[in-house]
Amino acid sequence: MSYILDALNKADKERKQSETPASKTIIAVEPTAQPNTAWLMALLVIGLLIILWFVFQPKETVKTVAPTVATIAPMQTRLKPKPKPTKRESTVQITSTFTSIKPQEIQEEPRAIPNIMGLDQDIRNRLPAISISAHVFSDNAAKCMVIINNQVLREGDYIGEGLRLTDINQDGIQLNFEGEPFTMKTKGKWPLY
Numbered sequence: 001m002s003y004i005l006d007a008l009n010k011a012d013k014e015r016k017q018s019e020t021p022a023s024k025t026i027i028a029v030e031p032t033a034q035p036n037t038a039w040l041m042a043l044l045v046i047g048l049l050i051i052l053w054f055v056f057q058p059k060e061t062v063k064t065v066a067p068t069v070a071t072i073a074p075m076q077t078r079l080k081p082k083p084k085p086t087k088r089e090s091t092v093q094i095t096s097t098f099t100s101i102k103p104q105e106i107q108e109e110p111r112a113i114p115n116i117m118g119l120d121q122d123i124r125n126r127l128p129a130i131s132i133s134a135h136v137f138s139d140n141a142a143k144c145m146v147i148i149n150n151q152v153l154r155e156g157d158y159i160g161e162g163l164r165l166t167d168i169n170q171d172g173i174q175l176n177f178e179g180e181p182f183t184m185k186t187k188g189k190w191p192l193y
Helices: 002-019 038-055 069-078 121-126
Strands: 130-136 145-148 151-153 158-160 163-168 172-177 180-185
Touching: 130 163, 130 172, 145 163
Parallel strands: none
Antiparallel strands: 130 145, 145 151, 158 163, 163 172, 172 180
């Protein structure tokens, strides 16, 4: 029995010694070799080439064979001759191939918008009085406003008969009078006297 106890104690001591960090053995695992994928890539390329060859292969054309004299003769007997056209049917209709261009489709070079002094004298004489007393500009168009003739106005508002505020920008305003656009600086006045 003491032999068994001695053997158990000896095995226990060996087990404890093998668990100590200094005596731990490092088992090196040899990395597994990467599978050779070159043959797989070659197969894929060959398969792709075969598919492309089938896709871009020229289509077969249908060849027509000229009918022989034996087949033409029976066909001619079945065809009825066309009646000769009457004078009404022989008139020729000529249609125009010209297309009309709408004025909106013609693109003109944009012309510079003149200031109020660049307008024709006739237009300036018909302009109502304009007095800009305040000008607020913002990147947000909803916050832009001007006070003209003691009225708070925003883009698109009418100032008077035929005179419309079309744009509020950093340097001033743009107006349109009877289809003629023009600009005015901030704190501007018309007529000048």
